[in-house]
Amino acid sequence: MEYKVFLDEKDIPRQWYNIQADFSTPLPPPLNPGTGKPIGPEDLAPVFPMNLIEQEVSTQRWIDIPEEVLDKLLMWRPTPLYRAARLEKFLGTPAHIYFKHEGVSPAGSHKPNTSIPQAYYNKTFGIKRLTTETGAGQWGSALAFACNQFGLECKVYMVRISFNQKPYRKMLMQTWGATCIPSPSPETNAGRKFFEENPEHHGSLGIAISEAIEDAVTSKDTRYSLGSVLNHVLMHQTIIGLETKKQMARFGEYPDIVVGCVGGGSNFAGLAFPYLSDKMNGKEMRLIGCEPTSCPTMTQAPYVYDFGDTACTTPLLAMHSLGHGFVPAPIHAGGLRYHGLAPLVSKALVEGLIEAKAYGQLQTFAAGLTWARTEGFIPAPETNHAIACVIEEAQRAKEEGKEKVILMIWSGHGLIDLAAYDAYLSGKLQDTAFPVEEMQRLVAELEKFPRPAA
Amino acid sequence: MEYKVFLDEKDIPRQWYNIQADFSTPLPPPLNPGTGKPIGPEDLAPVFPMNLIEQEVSTQRWIDIPEEVLDKLLMWRPTPLYRAARLEKFLGTPAHIYFKHEGVSPAGSHKPNTSIPQAYYNKTFGIKRLTTETGAGQWGSALAFACNQFGLECKVYMVRISFNQKPYRKMLMQTWGATCIPSPSPETNAGRKFFEENPEHHGSLGIAISEAIEDAVTSKDTRYSLGSVLNHVLMHQTIIGLETKKQMARFGEYPDIVVGCVGGGSNFAGLAFPYLSDKMNGKEMRLIGCEPTSCPTMTQAPYVYDFGDTACTTPLLAMHSLGHGFVPAPIHAGGLRYHGLAPLVSKALVEGLIEAKAYGQLQTFAAGLTWARTEGFIPAPETNHAIACVIEEAQRAKEEGKEKVILMIWSGHGLIDLAAYDAYLSGKLQDTAFPVEEMQRLVAELEKFPRPAA
Numbered sequence: 001m002e003y004k005v006f007l008d009e010k011d012i013p014r015q016w017y018n019i020q021a022d023f024s025t026p027l028p029p030p031l032n033p034g035t036g037k038p039i040g041p042e043d044l045a046p047v048f049p050m051n052l053i054e055q056e057v058s059t060q061r062w063i064d065i066p067e068e069v070l071d072k073l074l075m076w077r078p079t080p081l082y083r084a085a086r087l088e089k090f091l092g093t094p095a096h097i098y099f100k101h102e103g104v105s106p107a108g109s110h111k112p113n114t115s116i117p118q119a120y121y122n123k124t125f126g127i128k129r130l131t132t133e134t135g136a137g138q139w140g141s142a143l144a145f146a147c148n149q150f151g152l153e154c155k156v157y158m159v160r161i162s163f164n165q166k167p168y169r170k171m172l173m174q175t176w177g178a179t180c181i182p183s184p185s186p187e188t189n190a191g192r193k194f195f196e197e198n199p200e201h202h203g204s205l206g207i208a209i210s211e212a213i214e215d216a217v218t219s220k221d222t223r224y225s226l227g228s229v230l231n232h233v234l235m236h237q238t239i240i241g242l243e244t245k246k247q248m249a250r251f252g253e254y255p256d257i258v259v260g261c262v263g264g265g266s267n268f269a270g271l272a273f274p275y276l277s278d279k280m281n282g283k284e285m286r287l288i289g290c291e292p293t294s295c296p297t298m299t300q301a302p303y304v305y306d307f308g309d310t311a312c313t314t315p316l317l318a319m320h321s322l323g324h325g326f327v328p329a330p331i332h333a334g335g336l337r338y339h340g341l342a343p344l345v346s347k348a349l350v351e352g353l354i355e356a357k358a359y360g361q362l363q364t365f366a367a368g369l370t371w372a373r374t375e376g377f378i379p380a381p382e383t384n385h386a387i388a389c390v391i392e393e394a395q396r397a398k399e400e401g402k403e404k405v406i407l408m409i410w411s412g413h414g415l416i417d418l419a420a421y422d423a424y425l426s427g428k429l430q431d432t433a434f435p436v437e438e439m440q441r442l443v444a445e446l447e448k449f450p451r452p453a454a
Numbered sequence: 455m456e457y458k459v460f461l462d463e464k465d466i467p468r469q470w471y472n473i474q475a476d477f478s479t480p481l482p483p484p485l486n487p488g489t490g491k492p493i494g495p496e497d498l499a500p501v502f503p504m505n506l507i508e509q510e511v512s513t514q515r516w517i518d519i520p521e522e523v524l525d526k527l528l529m530w531r532p533t534p535l536y537r538a539a540r541l542e543k544f545l546g547t548p549a550h551i552y553f554k555h556e557g558v559s560p561a562g563s564h565k566p567n568t569s570i571p572q573a574y575y576n577k578t579f580g581i582k583r584l585t586t587e588t589g590a591g592q593w594g595s596a597l598a599f600a601c602n603q604f605g606l607e608c609k610v611y612m613v614r615i616s617f618n619q620k621p622y623r624k625m626l627m628q629t630w631g632a633t634c635i636p637s638p639s640p641e642t643n644a645g646r647k648f649f650e651e652n653p654e655h656h657g658s659l660g661i662a663i664s665e666a667i668e669d670a671v672t673s674k675d676t677r678y679s680l681g682s683v684l685n686h687v688l689m690h691q692t693i694i695g696l697e698t699k700k701q702m703a704r705f706g707e708y709p710d711i712v713v714g715c716v717g718g719g720s721n722f723a724g725l726a727f728p729y730l731s732d733k734m735n736g737k738e739m740r741l742i743g744c745e746p747t748s749c750p751t752m753t754q755a756p757y758v759y760d761f762g763d764t765a766c767t768t769p770l771l772a773m774h775s776l777g778h779g780f781v782p783a784p785i786h787a788g789g790l791r792y793h794g795l796a797p798l799v800s801k802a803l804v805e806g807l808i809e810a811k812a813y814g815q816l817q818t819f820a821a822g823l824t825w826a827r828t829e830g831f832i833p834a835p836e837t838n839h840a841i842a843c844v845i846e847e848a849q850r851a852k853e854e855g856k857e858k859v860i861l862m863i864w865s866g867h868g869l870i871d872l873a874a875y876d877a878y879l880s881g882k883l884q885d886t887a888f889p890v891e892e893m894q895r896l897v898a899e900l901e902k903f904p905r906p907a908a
Contacts, residue, residue: 002463002464003463003528003529004463004528006460006462008460009456009457009458010456074457074458075457075540075829075830076830086529104558106830106831106832108869145830148827149830167873167876168869168870168872168873171872171873171875171876172832172869172872174875174876174879175823175826175832175872175875175879176826176827177827369629372629372630373602373629373630373631375529376529376530376560376599376603377560378560378626378629415562415622415626415869415870416622416869418622418625418626418629419621419622419625421625421628421629422621422625422628425628425629
């Protein structure tokens with residue numbers, strides 16, 4: 001049996017796939033929250049460089065990957081595609097399970113697929129410094145790595161409670177030359193008021209975003225960078241699915257089911273959108289996004305216009321949202337604790353092109369442990385959501401006696417998240433009930449805004 | 455430019471290379487410390503299974519890798535061979551620098567190359583449980599992974615100070631189902647006396663080895679497993695160099711200089727011995743082992759008969775040794791803090807076939823940081839010793855205007871060692887003087903034993 005397929009460097013995809021070209025109706029535009037009118041590219045110019053804004057709104061199907069970006073992606077890409085034959089055997093399933101191993105990047109996840117092009121486009125536009133926020137730290141370290149590669153300064157506002165609990169992430173950013181400070185900080189207006197009230201304030205992603213954006217728009221030659229949600233971010237991730245298609249062909253297979261975990265939605269989209277393109281052209285398959293039951297954006301939230309951040313500083317985006325004020329339970333899969341869902345993934349969900357499933361924390365760690373003890377590699381807590389779904393589908397295939405082909409994205413490794421496994425093995429983790437009334441209260445507040453066309 | 459070359463799974467080497475077949479004189483045999491006479495295989499039988507003891511003493515040049523072992527090695531092998539073109543550019547060197555990336559294994563280092571076959575041979579011999587010791591934790595986690603794959607129980611005695619300082623390593627072992635306890639423990643005679651004196655005793659590798667061996671020889675169906683030093687361990691690692699030769703041929707190059715870090719010597723031997731075979735057949739090249747100045751076994755220690763462990767429970771081995779009682783400074787490269795040197799590497803050094811260089815801790819972290827900020831991947835503190843040498847040789851090539859081909863083994867990643875980088879970046883690390891009189895005192899005690907033929 002062949003367990004994995006590499007691709008030669010010369011076979012790396014040279015264009016990104018832009019799914020905006022293929023939806024039957026256009027994506028509802030971002031709105032100005034004051035006027036309720038669509039915003040123009042110039043409204044985003046203080047925050048993002050114009051070349052990335054152009055990508056954000058482009059409806060061109062294929063966009064060339066610049067040579068300088070390819071040159072950096074080749075540091076770890078093409079990533080291997082694996083057959084999870086040991087897991088299949090353990091489950092006794094007739095299903096064929098494949099996983100695309102995105103944990104081999106220097107930062108350990110799929111995030112550098114977009115941090116590298118974002119750093120490149122900013123540099124090309126004359127920007128010298130990028131700011132961002134990070135919760136668990138995956139995105140902050142990916143941007144630190146990319147900025148280091150292109151000689152840009154990088155400043156990361158890290159939610160203080162994570163900054164204190166996950167010191168290795170901060171160290172990783174610093175090793176790549178970035179500055180990482182706990183948020184709320186005394187260095188911005190947005191942070192100072194919280195910091196002065198309480199210098200040990202735990203912080204939140206909302207405050208950290210506000211700090212990073214304020215820093216970007218008030219500093220010379222500085223822009224802000226976001227690790228998920230936006231159209232250009234998801235497009236940069238499609239290199240994952242485009243590589244996978246070539247590799248699946250080498251295995252002589254085509255997936256019946258494509259699976260990925262979903263926070264903002266970028267790793268799922270990266271694998272799924274190139275397949276969704278086939279589905280829109282008549283190919284039969286299921287595409288399943290997997291989220292935590294404690295932050296069930298896809299399975300519970302309405303399709304609305306809402307702010308992308310907690311602090312209401314962004315335009316309104318058409319998406320599934322639990323309400324921008326929603327604070328998910330402190331699960332270990334920090335990368336999935338986002339109140340909204342990328343507009344492109346939201347649209348695919350509204351149109352019935354993809355499915356969604358939610359999993360409790362205990363089930364996801366049980367799945368991750370099964371993975372570690374069969375396939376060896378330690379998955380990130382986020383990745384465990386996709387694994388829970390794969391195991392469920394493989395067991396169903398066994399019950400039905402069907403040789404289903406299941407393909408998942410293994411979004412990153414869990415070597416810096418081992419404390420979460422320790423908590424699980426010590427019986428310290430629990431599942432929490434989803435506060436549905438809280439969500440209803442928060443989304444009721446969104447009725448003052450227009451509703452996106454479904 | 456092509457940055458990396460993979461090998462297809464079908465091209466994985468199917469035999470290990472045993473350098474014992476090619477030395478001009480036989481390796482001096484292990485001795486019984488009481489009688490001064492060579493020990494026989496049966497003397498090792500309580501500690502190791504007979505099939506591994508046979509490998510230990512074999513002088514057959516090629517030994518088949520069992521299919522069951524290959525099947526497990528394919529979980530991550532063949533590993534990629536990279537051209538470090540970004541480092542070359544940064545240094546402005548005409549040298550071509552290549553590195554074999556052993557950090558892609560589930561445990562993050564080269565160690566599973568031997569833990570997998572050791573677990574296999576023990577299982578085949580009817581053993582149900584393995585014990586070992588671990589200092590920094592790399593070996594303990596590699597054995598935990600291998601035992602999990604073959605369904606063996608695994609118990610790791612981890613030096614207490616590391617157990618407390620590096621909790622992620624223990625968590626990694628537990629995630630793979632192993633038991634990891636701090637040493638000295640109350641569970642063995644060897645540990646109990648220290649534990650009862652002081653339950654927070656820091657421990658030492660010597661005490662931990664004694665505990666693991668006592669456990670193995672007194673428990674049912676249990677044997678002991680060692681992660682370096684022994685002949686069969688080094689032979690299992692030669693798959694690294696055998697793969698690399700195929701990959702270097704794909705790049706159309708042959709190395710002028712082969713570099714690796716050296717603690718016991720297994721990763722260096724793994725890359726270097728297949729090349730040393732060519733050198734013994736007349737090929738010109740330099741093979742350089744790199745060690746810490748604080749534990750300079752190759753550059754300062756005499757070639758003697760000494761115990762492999764601090765507690766004097768092993769046979770006497772012919773090797774370079776600082777004295778079994780030598781306690782190296784607490785540098786972050788825990789894997790290089792060993793008083794001795796594998797007998798096979800010692801013999802190669804005595805015969806003038808390889809060179810040795812020693813590097814101070816500050817120089818190695820400066821080198822590691824340069825690596826992280828050019829090639830992206832975070833190297834383990836041990837690996838940084840090889841990088842320091844590569845940078846030195848690349849700079850010499852620049853001065854001399856020569857297009858040298860430098861090949862190194864990148865033995866593992868440093869994602870669980872980021873605290874060491876943090877200490878370096880915060881200016882908290884320092885170089886320590888080597889206590890040469892202490893070594894002289896310790897090796898003088900060895901005069902009561904025979905001297906190995908040089």
